[in-house]
Amino acid sequence: MINTVHCVVLKTESEALESVPHPGELGERVLANVSKEGWNKWLERLTMIINENGLSTADVESIELIEAHMKGFFFGEGEMGQLPSGFQAGTQNAAPAKSK
Numbered sequence: 001m002i003n004t005v006h007c008v009v010l011k012t013e014s015e016a017l018e019s020v021p022h023p024g025e026l027g028e029r030v031l032a033n034v035s036k037e038g039w040n041k042w043l044e045r046l047t048m049i050i051n052e053n054g055l056s057t058a059d060v061e062s063i064e065l066i067e068a069h070m071k072g073f074f075f076g077e078g079e080m081g082q083l084p085s086g087f088q089a090g091t092q093n094a095a096p097a098k099s100k
Helices: 026-034 037-051 060-075
Strands: 002-009 012-015
Touching: 002 026, 012 037, 026 060, 037 060
Parallel strands: none
Antiparallel strands: 002 012
């Protein structure tokens, strides 16, 4: 039997995570409130956050910033976790090529 959870990301009942995905109380909250698909959406966002901010998961300050984003993304806590204003998925920020 598949365990389900009411996912705070998807706003629907979905397949639950199998184990705590992050250490501590925050990880326990995620396990109780986020589905596998919701967690995968977070991982996509996390990749963007790490790349945009030059973060390292080996750095304590980076982990604190990641956790702040995680709380915002999943639970709407604080000012982090939202996409940057003006962000549009699938667009490139590179300047257009100059014509000759």
